[in-house]
Amino acid sequence: MPTSELCFTSFSHPIDHYALPERFTFPFYYEPHPLCELAAEQLQRHLESQTEWQHNFGLEIQENNKAIGKMFGVLLVQHISGEVGFLSAFSGKVADSNHLPHFVPPVFDMLEEDGFFKAELAEITEINAIIKQQLANPLLAELTAAAKAKSLTSKEQLEAQRQEMIEGRKSRKAQRAEAELHAQDNDQEAIDALEQLKIKLGKESVQEKNTLRDLKLFWDNEITSIQSQLDTFNIELSTLKTARKNLSNALQKKLFQQYKFLNTHGIEKDLNDIFKDTPNHIPPAGSGECAAPKLLQYAFTHDLKPLALAEFWWGVAPKSEIRQHKKFYASCQSKCQPILGHMLDGIEMDENPLLINPAEGKDIDIIYEDECMVVINKPADFLSVPGKNIQDSVYTRIQQRYPNATGGLIVHRLDMATSGLMILGLTKKAHKRLQKQFINRTIEKRYTALIEGVLTQDEGMITLPLRGDLYDRPRQLVCFEHGKPAETTYQVIERIKNKTKVYLYPKTGRTHQLRVHCAHKLGLNMPIVGDDLYGKKANRLHLHAGYLSLTHPMTKEPMEFDIEAEF
Structure with a gap:
């Protein structure tokens, strides 16, 4: 094994009788090259036998909710000495780490102790804690409940008053009609009684309207008093959330700038540049952490010629996805396609079967x-x-x-x-x-x-x-x-x-x-x-x-x- 390439793994058995790939793997739809299958089997034996780190892949305790399966990748490469071997990588983190012996390192180590990511993430985490504390404040819950209760009570009382006014109008209309009927005989006493009744009914109508007005004013004052206290909480929460959003966006952009990927032409692009022409313009979370880009980046930076690629699943499947233990899978579309499109530019690849x-x-x-x-x-x-x-x-x-x-x-x-x-x-x-x-x-x-x-x-x-x-x-x-x-x-x-x-x-x-x-x-x-x-x-x-x-x-x-x- 070339000692200068710590992640370069030689095949454990002679491979002279295998033909090398004529073209690189089309990563989004492929049948693994026999040498990639051999490399995957060798890596899988290593996963089964190694004792340097522990990770619950769920292979022994199937019902353990903490079990996490992972995608692993092998990249068939040729050293400048002519020796053919392979590189190994995993997607994301394994055993709570992105650095493990035998595997290529991440393109950027966001978990580095003295790095900016942890420091700036700590600031966001602190704001999250304050927001959580504010939301858990008993006074906020009391005010919210009181505002809801008073709003409901005000609606009920105002509606009751409106119904009373409707019934009052019906009663006054009936009284007026009966008095007008008696006044039709030109009886002066009946005519005088009608006029007195109209005055009385008018006062009743005004009184009901005033009662509704006073009721509205009372509940407006009650609700406004509580709402002003709630607004104080909400303004503070909104300010905190805006600060969190701004810090998160800035950290995300800064983080994406650190993920820089090479290709065979020596051209380097970061994630912001790679994804700028995609429909969403923003890299999905986890971009650059998949096995394939890690493998290619290591090969390009260590003068290793990429020959073929294969990725397989190891462990239990996620709850929502269908993933089978040891089965080979194509690279993902949203996160890997733009990155690999840049990294594989200039490399002769197998034909895209999806175009046939x-x-x-x-x-x-x-x-x-x-x-x-x-x-x-x-x-x-x-x-x-x-x-x-x-x-x-x-x-x-x-x-x-x-x-x-x-x-x-x-x-x-x-x-x-x-x-x-x-x-x-x-x-x-x-x-x-x-x-x-x-x-x-x-x-x-x-x-x-x-x-x-x-x-x-x-x-x-x-x-x-x-x-x-x-x-x-x-x-x-x-x-x-x-x-x-x-x-x-x-x-x-x-x-x-x-x-x-x-x-x-x-x-x-x-x-x-x-x-x-x-x-x-x-x-x-x-x-x-x-x-x-x-x-x-x-x-x-x-x-x-x-x-x-x-x-x-x-x-x-x-x-x-x-x-x-x-x-």
Whole structure:
């Protein structure tokens, strides 16, 4: 091992029979190079055997809430001596540290004892403590409760007075009408009585209005007195919060300036510069702390040639995400894509698979067609609608086949990787009526899936709410706070060795619903075979929309379509 490279790790076995990568890994969609797999296995053995530090990855105590799994990375590199080895890194912190033996250091050490980050963070923390203390002040709670109570009481009393005035007006109107009736006979006594009554009723009306006015004034004074005391608290809190926000923004900007990344051209950019042209212009929290940028930065600063990259998960999955122990994952989109876009500039990379048309050479099977609708069997790895980079899709193919169609064509969608039945509307009326059936959930859908592992229960229901992963689209998260309701019923068809074929009945139609409900630990905890996002890549995703039951949009006749899955 070159002694000058403390983080350079030599392979424990000869690798002469392995071919070196011709191009660098496309980090956002890849199959790990065999040498990266070898490096990952060697690193994993180190994680299992090392005794220099302790971190609860949750591998022994699965139900421990303090268990934290981590993403690790290996970078295949070539030393100037010609020796090929690898670098190791982890994302964020491990064992409450960002410096551990055997691993590359962080790009910037924000936890350095004498650094500005801890000092300025301490100032923010102190303001947080004062804010917390202010919010916990019993007087604030008393004043808030009193203000609420007085506001409620004032509304009740003012409303009671208004109702009394309404009843008073009704009574006076009735009295006036009766007196006017008696005065119609020109009886002087009755006429005099009417005039006296009008004077009396007028005074009553004025008195009621004055009472309402005085009541309003009383409660305004009561509430204003309390509100002025509350305002004193709130102004102080607002001042503290503004100071905290300003300090946080300044610290964040200063921190991002310290994260400086090189590329093969020797060009250095900090996070503020790298993210300035992104939609949000501001780096997401944790940017620069992922394994991939750490590895590349170390290689560039130590004259090591990057050859290939791979990242894998170690430990239990987070509550919301789907992460499998030892499985390889692509670099994240929101935090890593802008950084790696800069760092890999000038390095010849593998072709981006996401730019290759997966539908090329594939045909769409027409299962049923008439003058107003079409039912097709969509092949796997075929877009339902045009994508950002690829136009070829079910929509464009059907548009070419039926150039005179007046409907919107696409009534519902299937994920690109999912095969199976799709309905398309050729006329406006048919399209609208078919859509309505999907909206009203009167269409019965059934999917067939082959999942990894043996499912012991024969049937059941999964209700895990879902939302998009803001930091790593198109992945979805299970989120009980902000997720949209999602419901799937399942039924076992057969168990085949270490796999299970199931029917899946989605009541809702959330993005990746079936894939997440199968793979997540709170669902079936068994990913669908070939699921490259939530499981392990295979020849295809073994998910097929095989059955549809609906009503013909024009004739109202019931229709059924059943196409066997070809796994």
